Amino acid sequence: MGDIRRFKSDCGYSEDIYYGVGRNAIDVRQVEKRFPESYETVKAGRLSGKISGTLIHTELGVCMTCRKIVPVDVLVITCSDRSVVEVRGKCPHCGDTPKSVDLNEAVICPKCGSPMETEVVGDWD
Numbered sequence: 050m051g052d053i054r055r056f057k058s059d060c061g062y063s064e065d066i067y068y069g070v071g072r073n074a075i076d077v078r079q080v081e082k083r084f085p086e087s088y089e090t091v092k093a094g095r096l097s098g099k100i101s102g103t104l105i106h107t108e109l110g111v112c113m114t115c116r117k118i119v120p121v122d123v124l125v126i127t128c129s130d131r132s133v134v135e136v137r138g139k140c141p142h143c144g145d146t147p148k149s150v151d152l153n154e155a156v157i158c159p160k161c162g163s164p165m166e167t168e169v170v171g172d173w174d
C-alpha cells in the first residue's frame with residue numbers, strides 16, 4: 050500500500066503525489082507498461098533464471114523542467130546472485146530526469162523557491 054502526500058506552497062502551488070508500493074508492484078506486466086525499454090531484458094532474464102524478481106515502487110521527485118513535484122517510478126530488479134539493479138524512471142510529463150526529494154529536509158517549491166508544507170492525506174493500493 051502507498052501513501053498520498055500533499056505538497057503546498059504559499060505561492061498557491063499544490064500537488065498530491067501517489068507514492069510507495071502498490072498491490073501490483075511485483076506484477077511483471079507493470080514492467081512492460083511502465084518500463085517498456087527494460088521489459089525485454091527482464092523477460093529474458095527471468096526465462097534464463099538470471100533475474101529472480103522485480104518490484105516497482107514510486108518515489109518523490111522534483112522535475113525542474115516542468116517545475117513540478119512528480120512521482121518517479123523505480124524498477125528494482127533482483128538477480129539470482131542476490132545483486133540488485135535499480136532503474137529510475139523519468140518525469141511522467143516531459144521525460145526528463147527528476148531530482149530526488151528527501152523528506153528529512155525542507156522540500157523547496159519548484160515554482161517559487163520557498164519551503165513547502167507537506168502531509169500525508171490518504172493511501173492507495
Ligand SMILES: [Zn+2]
Nearest residue numbers: 112115140143
Ligand atoms: Zn518534467
Ligand SMILES: [Zn+2]
Nearest residue numbers: 058060158161
Ligand atoms: Zn511556491
